[in-house]
Amino acid sequence: MRKNNSRDKKLKDQWDRLIIFLGERFSGGEALDVEGVLYLIGLQELGQVHRNMKKDDNVNLIHIGICTVLEPYGYYRFDFFDEEGWPHFELLEELPPLKPGEQSILMKEALVEYFLKREVIQ
Secondary structure, rough: HHHHHHHHHHHHHHHHHHHHHHHHOOOOOOOOHHHHHHHHHHHHOOOOOOOOOOOOHHHHHHHHHOOOOOHHHOOEEEEEEEEOOOEEEEEOOOOOOHHHHHHHHHHHHHHHHHHHHOOOOO
16 A cells, blocks of 8 residues: 555656646646646647647647557557648557546556656656
């Protein structure tokens, strides 16, 4: 039990540092939520940051973010880029049924791992 508390505290600390960093850099100091961070990852992965996005594009960017951060967990695999440069992913395994709190922890863990791997945070 103590190990989980330690792991949870470490994740919370890493998440807090990530949110501060991204908030200062991208939202004028305002804290981003999970969807906001997924949106930024989607933009990064799309690589078309100067493109004017439509409302539907915003949903697609969040989806790209989800697929990207859950790919190392074996849920998705990059498949191809379409003619407009949008990445597409193949669903490899359905996510297990998770309670909202568990889903939030999984996403925060995956987001922290994404930025740790890219050495944005430590």
